[in-house]
Amino acid sequence: MRQTVLQTKELxxxxxxxxxxxGLDFQLYEGEFLGLIGPNGSGKTTFFNALTGIxxxxxxxxxxxxxxxxxxxxxxxxxxxxxxxxxxxxxATSLSVLDNLIIGNQRNLNLGLWHNIFNRKSxxxxxxxxxxxAEELLSRFSRDLAVHLFKPVSSLSMIDRRRVEVCxxxxxxxxxxxxxxxxxxxxxxxxxxxxxELQDWRAQYPTLSIxxxxxxxxxINKVSDRCVVLNYGEKIAEGRYSEVSxxxxxxxxxxxxx
Amino acid sequence: MSELKTKLVLLLGVALSVVVLYxxxxxxxEWEIGVLLVMVPLGVYFLKRANAxxxxxxxxxxxxxxxxxxxxxxxxxxxxxxxxEDFALLMLTTVLLYATVSLGLTxxxxxxxxxxxxxxxxxxxGAYSMAILNxxxxxxxxxxxxxxxxxxxxxxxxxxxxxxxxxxGHYAALITIAFGILFRTFLEVNDVLGGPQxxxxxxxxxxxxxxxxxxxxxxxxxxxxxxxAIVALVLLxxxxxxxxxxEASWLGLNMDxxxxxxxxxxxxxxxxxxxxxxxxxxxxxxxxxxxxxYAAMYGxxxxxxxxxxxxxxxxxxxxxxxxxxxxxxxxAAFLIVVLPEKFQVIQEYRLLLFxxxxxxxxxxxxxxxxxxxxxxxxxGRFG
Ligand SMILES: Nc1ncnc2c1ncn2[C@@H]1O[C@H](COP(=O)(O)OP(=O)(O)OP(=O)(O)O)[C@@H](O)[C@H]1O
Ligand SMILES: [Mg+2]
Numbered sequence: 001m002r003q004t005v006l007q008t009k010e011l012x013x014x015x016x017x018x019x020x021x022x023g024l025d026f027q028l029y030e031g032e033f034l035g036l037i038g039p040n041g042s043g044k045t046t047f048f049n050a051l052t053g054i055x056x057x058x059x060x061x062x063x064x065x066x067x068x069x070x071x072x073x074x075x076x077x078x079x080x081x082x083x084x085x086x087x088x089x090x091x092a093t094s095l096s097v098l099d100n101l102i103i104g105n106q107r108n109l110n111l112g113l114w115h116n117i118f119n120r121k122s123x124x125x126x127x128x129x130x131x132x133x134a135e136e137l138l139s140r141f142s143r144d145l146a147v148h149l150f151k152p153v154s155s156l157s158m159i160d161r162r163r164v165e166v167c168x169x170x171x172x173x174x175x176x177x178x179x180x181x182x183x184x185x186x187x188x189x190x191x192x193x194x195x196x197e198l199q200d201w202r203a204q205y206p207t208l209s210i211x212x213x214x215x216x217x218x219x220i221n222k223v224s225d226r227c228v229v230l231n232y233g234e235k236i237a238e239g240r241y242s243e244v245s246x247x248x249x250x251x252x253x254x255x256x257x258x
Numbered sequence: 259m260s261e262l263k264t265k266l267v268l269l270l271g272v273a274l275s276v277v278v279l280y281x282x283x284x285x286x287x288e289w290e291i292g293v294l295l296v297m298v299p300l301g302v303y304f305l306k307r308a309n310a311x312x313x314x315x316x317x318x319x320x321x322x323x324x325x326x327x328x329x330x331x332x333x334x335x336x337x338x339x340x341x342x343e344d345f346a347l348l349m350l351t352t353v354l355l356y357a358t359v360s361l362g363l364t365x366x367x368x369x370x371x372x373x374x375x376x377x378x379x380x381x382x383x384g385a386y387s388m389a390i391l392n393x394x395x396x397x398x399x400x401x402x403x404x405x406x407x408x409x410x411x412x413x414x415x416x417x418x419x420x421x422x423x424x425x426x427g428h429y430a431a432l433i434t435i436a437f438g439i440l441f442r443t444f445l446e447v448n449d450v451l452g453g454p455q456x457x458x459x460x461x462x463x464x465x466x467x468x469x470x471x472x473x474x475x476x477x478x479x480x481x482x483x484x485x486x487a488i489v490a491l492v493l494l495x496x497x498x499x500x501x502x503x504x505e506a507s508w509l510g511l512n513m514d515x516x517x518x519x520x521x522x523x524x525x526x527x528x529x530x531x532x533x534x535x536x537x538x539x540x541x542x543x544x545x546x547x548x549x550x551x552y553a554a555m556y557g558x559x560x561x562x563x564x565x566x567x568x569x570x571x572x573x574x575x576x577x578x579x580x581x582x583x584x585x586x587x588x589x590a591a592f593l594i595v596v597l598p599e600k601f602q603v604i605q606e607y608r609l610l611l612f613x614x615x616x617x618x619x620x621x622x623x624x625x626x627x628x629x630x631x632x633x634x635x636x637x638g639r640f641g
Contacts, residue, residue, distance in 0.1 A: 052525055053524075054521060054524075054525070073524065074521070074524035074525045075524050075527050075528070075529055077525070078524075078525060078526055078527035079527055083525070083526070084525060086522065090519050090521070090522035091522075092514065092515055092518040092519060092522075093518075094518065095511075095514060095515075095518070095632075095633065096632055096633065099511055099514075099515075099633055102508075102511060103511065103512075103515050103523065103526050103528065104526050106512075106526050106527040106528055107527060109508045110508070111508055111509065111512070113509075116503070116504075116507035116508055116509050117500070117503045117504065117507060117509075120503075120636075123507060124635075124636060127635050127636070150632070152632060168526070172526075
């Protein structure tokens with residue numbers, strides 16, 4: 001029996017009159033790689049924002065391992081082991097790659113005054129640890145990127161920035177990873193490499209569940225165990241990609257899209 | 259670069275700075291200062307062309323502690339050179355104190371992104387705390403009183419935290435401006451605090467040394483300002499060290515992250531309000547320390563010394579230097595405090611000129627004269 005890790009019940013998010021999410025029932029199982037698809041403006045990003053506490057749902061609930069976490073602030077969501085990437089990158093571009101990754105590893109930082117200001121020896125050791133973790137993580141995704149650890153993110157190419165964002169979300173070893181179109185702006189080869197790395201990571205952390213928002217259907221077909229299709233904030237289909245892609249409702253929603 | 263060579267480069271830099279600073283403080287005729295004002299940028303230009311500036315910057319990055327100590331000692335030398343010049347010492351001390359306040363603003367605005375247009379009010383709270391505490395609690399050592407004055411500034415500043423956290427951008431700025439004006443008005447109508455006439459403040463006495471007297475003859479003699487200049491220098495050096503250590507730790511990293519993108523930070527567990535509050539209180543505490551020393555040095559304080567225009571002047575120091583760069587506020591404070599004293603014209607049109615300077619900087623060099631570099635946790639490698 002597969003375990004449900006995350007569940008929403010009749011989740012609704014409205015912006016004024018517009019219901020960006022409308023009574024969404026949703027389930028994510030442990031270790032699952034779930035594709036979240038739907039046309040532009042169908043509410044995919046809104047769903048992530050509602051899960052991570054950036055938007056407050058107007059109605060419905062979010063359950064994590066059966067516990068109600070509806071409306072929990074983003075900091076709590078992170079503490080529960082849910083991390084994400086953003087559709088429009090939200091890295092601290094004036095900071096170094098290393099700094100951005102350390103930000104992602106907040107959970108493992110000692111923020112005590114003594115440790116940070118006075119006991120610089122032990123701080124230095126912790127810093128070296130973080131550097132090593134960051135280096136290992138980056139070089140999994142791209143050998144060249146690890147060399148740029150001390151460079152500002154603003155000096156990186158778009159693709160490398162995407163990689164850094166994925167690494168920032170992974171460095172704290174989350175239980176649930178939310179990826180909002182990580183492949184935007186990448187070539188098919190680069191996307192494939194990124195997905196291979198994610199599969200590798202899953203092999204190492206088999207309980208990690210991933211929700212991937214993606215417009216590239218080939219990719220969804222290849223990597224996802226299951227798909228959920230949204231349209232106008234409502235779920236119009238779910239199941240294996242090969243099944244849902246043939247449903248008339250889904251075809252209608254995408255008509256003129258592809 | 260070998261270690262010895264690095265040190266020599268750094269010492270040379272300090273020596274050169276001391277000579278230039280001495281010139282600015284000692285010379286009085288406008289044309290003399292004018293010549294200096296032309297020569298300094300020229301000198302900087304040639305040093306830059308000869309790559310000497312980058313050389314120096316590398317050296318300073320490699321040995322930050324040596325740089326910091328040698329500069330502090332350089333200022334001690336400067337104070338000793340000027341020990342009979344009351345006015346020059348007064349100016350220098352003001353520079354050191356204003357730089358201290360600006361470091362507070364650097365943490366608030368440059369690190370955590372919290373605006374504060376009431377810096378002079380927190381400076382004033384420190385000054386008034388010094389006046390009152392020193393009068394009523396004779397048995398408390400003055401060093402502790404300076405410390406308490408900073409703490410009182412920080413605590414009174416806490417009144418502003420909720421409104422600042424709840425509002426954004428311009429509104430938060432307006433709240434601090436309102437606070438500054440309120441503070442002045444409060445001083446004027448409050449009889450316990452001396453009303454518009456202000457209060458007398460007794461001088462400092464630290465480790466049994468009464469600052470009211472002239473500088474001891476065994477040490478070469480000199481103005482009683484020497485002692486205040488040294489206290490202000492020690493204060494600045496300490497506050498600078500704290501600021502740098504914060505910057506080079508997870509605390510500074512979190513503050514930067516909150517400033518750059520509060521929502522993304524929250525998604526990685528960073529508690530925005532926590533870091534904004536920390537930065538705000540710490541910065542106001544620095545302002546309070548400086549205000550306390552200022553009050554003791556002048557021996558007299560009144561509401562008229564704590565105007566909105568002074569707060570703006572402090573903000574312009576941070577803008578001119580380079581937002582978020584702790585080193586930058588020191589030369590910027592020097593320029594902004596000393597030049598108006600030397601040129602009658604600037605003195606008369608002070609605010610107008612500062613307005614123009616700020617506009618020019620924001621337009622042409624938004625990151626200031628000395629832009630902030632990448633975060634550096636430790637000397638040398640480690641980014
Ligand atoms: N902050 C907001 N304020 C008002 N309307 C919003 C806001 N965020 C999203 N919306 C609206 O909600 C709807 C869903 O948007 P959302 O960004 O979730 O779509 P999406 O499925 O992620 O689309 P895309 O594939 O283009 O990323 C859209 O109509 C959008 O205009
Ligand atoms: Mg989206």
